[in-house]
Amino acid sequence: LHYSIAVIPGDGIGPEVMDEGLKVLKAIEESHGGVRFANDVMDWNCNYYLKHGKMMPDNGLDTLKDYDLILLGAVGAPGVPDHISVWELILPIRRAFQQYVNLRPVKLLKGLESPLRYKNHADLDFVVVRENTEGEYSNMGGRMHQGTPYELAVQNNVFTRYGTERILKYAYSLAEKRPKKRLTAATKSNGINHSMPFWDEIVKEVNQEHPGITTNLYHIDALAAYFITRPEEFDVVVASNLFGDILTDLGAAIVGGLGLAPSANINPERKFPSMFEPIHGSAPDIAGKGIANPIAQIWSLSMMMDHLDLPEISSVIMNAIEQVLVDGKVLTPDLGGNATTRELGDEIVRQIYQA
Amino acid sequence: LHYSIAVIPGDGIGPEVMDEGLKVLKAIEESHGGVRFANDVMDWNCNYYLKHGKMMPDNGLDTLKDYDLILLGAVGAPGVPDHISVWELILPIRRAFQQYVNLRPVKLLKGLESPLRYKNHADLDFVVVRENTEGEYSNMGGRMHQGTPYELAVQNNVFTRYGTERILKYAYSLAEKRPKKRLTAATKSNGINHSMPFWDEIVKEVNQEHPGITTNLYHIDALAAYFITRPEEFDVVVASNLFGDILTDLGAAIVGGLGLAPSANINPERKFPSMFEPIHGSAPDIAGKGIANPIAQIWSLSMMMDHLDLPEISSVIMNAIEQVLVDGKVLTPDLGGNATTRELGDEIVRQIYQA
Numbered sequence A, B: 001l002h003y004s005i006a007v008i009p010g011d012g013i014g015p016e017v018m019d020e021g022l023k024v025l026k027a028i029e030e031s032h033g034g035v036r037f038a039n040d041v042m043d044w045n046c047n048y049y050l051k052h053g054k055m056m057p058d059n060g061l062d063t064l065k066d067y068d069l070i071l072l073g074a075v076g077a078p079g080v081p082d083h084i085s086v087w088e089l090i091l092p093i094r095r096a097f098q099q100y101v102n103l104r105p106v107k108l109l110k111g112l113e114s115p116l117r118y119k120n121h122a123d124l125d126f127v128v129v130r131e132n133t134e135g136e137y138s139n140m141g142g143r144m145h146q147g148t149p150y151e152l153a154v155q156n157n158v159f160t161r162y163g164t165e166r167i168l169k170y171a172y173s174l175a176e177k178r179p180k181k182r183l184t185a186a187t188k189s190n191g192i193n194h195s196m197p198f199w200d201e202i203v204k205e206v207n208q209e210h211p212g213i214t215t216n217l218y219h220i221d222a223l224a225a226y227f228i229t230r231p232e233e234f235d236v237v238v239a240s241n242l243f244g245d246i247l248t249d250l251g252a253a254i255v256g257g258l259g260l261a262p263s264a265n266i267n268p269e270r271k272f273p274s275m276f277e278p279i280h281g282s283a284p285d286i287a288g289k290g291i292a293n294p295i296a297q298i299w300s301l302s303m304m305m306d307h308l309d310l311p312e313i314s315s316v317i318m319n320a321i322e323q324v325l326v327d328g329k330v331l332t333p334d335l336g337g338n339a340t341t342r343e344l345g346d347e348i349v350r351q352i353y354q355a
Ligand SMILES: CC(C)[C@H](C(=O)O)[C@@H](O)C(=O)O
Pocket: A190, A191, A221, B086, B090, B245, B279
């Protein structure tokens, strides 16, 4: 089993957590004979932008296309506007490769405590399926009357039947495989009166094909509140691009923080490479200190193994992470410890070799 | 001091909590000689819609214009699509009367516990200023290619300099009056690349006029997470229509639930009536049972008194609410008790007479 991976460490803490991710891949190769990863590291980041005026070479997407997988750290630096680093690197990859599913588990790992007073491990175990190619992140819109009191900016939300159906079908088929057989769809059709009623209609249509799945449509405001008050209700939560983005950061917060939460950008048809990344950003405030939590990046590798249909290896990685958390001796500052990124990474690697 | 109030109880639990609100107003009149409220009750709700094909009479807004204040319960019923009940009643009122400020306190009342394990009263005391007339709730957009696989819906986010400046100016002047002198603005300029960078620019411009205010621009995803992990940081949070909607339901969840959270729709120039309402909806699931929590509605009256520059009366109401919560004997089911809506309302009224 040979896989080629395009590795994009990115900016800030991206390269720091990526180092630990690459060590984990090596440990997997050495301890699980037969699987091999060929990694090529791309220096596409904000430094590259400052030098070349673009985030990646003109043939960047073409280059990536030939890899089996893409592994991303985090992108963004103080000198470069966010909408450039994101719109010239992350979003083009998600779109060009039809990674229309953004899968984000919300799961309280063993050894961790939720900040929610009355919620424990059994209450916090669901997955968010986020639409990843259209909706509120449309790139369509502009400004008028600049420099006058009448200036205005318009941004279009664009929801296609094509894009909406495929994400809902994926979410429903995932719900079929889960124990609770429950799907919750985020909407805001009371306030947003064209795109969201359209979304609701398609939810109801796709629901028809899955009569065994209990479906709830909740407005995003209420749903965000329910993440706090009744997370135990959720199994598969499906949401548009923006709503999924908000819900998954919130999801990360209720299971211990952004340093832990992984993200898989999946092309389910496997026509194009899928991309794995932490949810967190490049965190300029702690970059260079060597104290970033590498778990989100390493967990994203476990999602990668699931995508490759290597569930045993996926479990080895998750067990290693959870064992380190249960031991509680080698933790980064965000988890209340004083270990470095590298020390936490080494400890996870040690657990992998022991397994 | 005579004030006229247009009372719209609405649907579901709306009329139930409104009854308690009106009892509180009466108690204020009787115990605080001099202030008088003339209430006219409007039957504009989903029943009205089912009978007349509209949520209010054609001259509804004209009728309301002559009142000093509007008091709303909640609107929405299973038989009527949400986007009708909302777009034909609540949103036209907010817009026609230039109630461009939607003020929503996030404050943990005495006697209550936060669901956040490590947060207490000192950590949870800020206010969200939500833009209330434009942005993501634009009513602009539509559909194409209905009934084909190529169907799509577009919805415009419309941000004007006029609308954005006025809400930010209000938020900054509020921050000037608050102890922490801190303003947090919600954005998503990394993903939403026209309207949100425009919003950010205006935040920075208005910030220039308020050098004493510490300003943070946080992306909405991170900000939602910070409501959980570091709410103590916040003082004034300012957000667009949609982001403010999401943040305030989340805010309600971290200070004890939607049954408590009030909302003031303010026209700061006082050219038009302002409107006071609970954040919660009509809650069809518990309507008719007489167990809805009336505190959000009653708290909204305290905000109304602040708006009328009657801070002593505002405090009397808040103290009465908090006293009942501290006593903890007469609580509705959402607060862990088994009192009815009426019993809790009576108890608050009793405290007002005692004050
Ligand atoms: C009913 C709905 C449109 C409304 C809103 O989103 O404004 C409500 O959620 C609120 O917060 O007042």
